[in-house]
Amino acid sequence: MNTSTAAAIPPLPPDWPADVAAARAVQDSLRARVVLDEAGPAPGGGRVTGVDVAYDDARDVVAAAVVVLDAASLDVVEEATAVGRVAFPYVPGLLAFREVPAVLAALAALDTDPGLVVCDGYGVAHPRRFGLASHLGVLTGLPTIGVAKNPFTFSHEAPGDARGSATPLLDGAEEVGSALRTRAGVKPVFVSVGHRVTLAAARAHTLHLTPRYRLPETTRRADALCRAALREATTA
DNA sequence: GCGACAG
């Protein structure tokens, strides 16, 4: 049994967007605060935190999990979860409004400094250059990166088969991230900068976090934990 | 107008 308790997600702020147009306006307003000229934490050191969210839309329940790892050993340092009501429907380009409230509640429950936050999704690789990782970075001030499993609306050439190979992720002619091979011969992941980190550093962090599997150890751990939290919140 | 579209 898990003796830890999931934190509650606090009430949404009064200015929370009520529709798609309002949400886009919020993104257009916050995007100016994204910091892109900082090197960020050194890959392989300090702490790295994975965040992920699971849903039961039928019951209107959402569960977020954050897992802090020691970057050198990849051992778990601390975990936290948060459970509550779904704050926004899934709309491509507006994923952050669906995930952020739950993630912020889980982060607030931590005693440890998160260090670099690794999100399951995109950062500046976004229609308005303000995806989940950038949104979370701006709201918390923490350095963040996004590691997505799908290319979304972007294009890319296939990276070489060797682990570590990367090609530009493009929005038209603009490079918004990287398609990065984390496992030889396996479908690449899509890395982008969130906040206060360089794209090259984001790739290096991702490689440090994938010694064995395609997805970062951070998101694998967070994924398992948020699913368990959702199940607990949904079970009688 | 139609299709595509992170999780």
Add this chain to the structure above:
DNA sequence: ATCTTGTCGC
């Protein structure tokens, strides 16, 4: 994301 069985392979 989530719905879902078996199956191929290390």
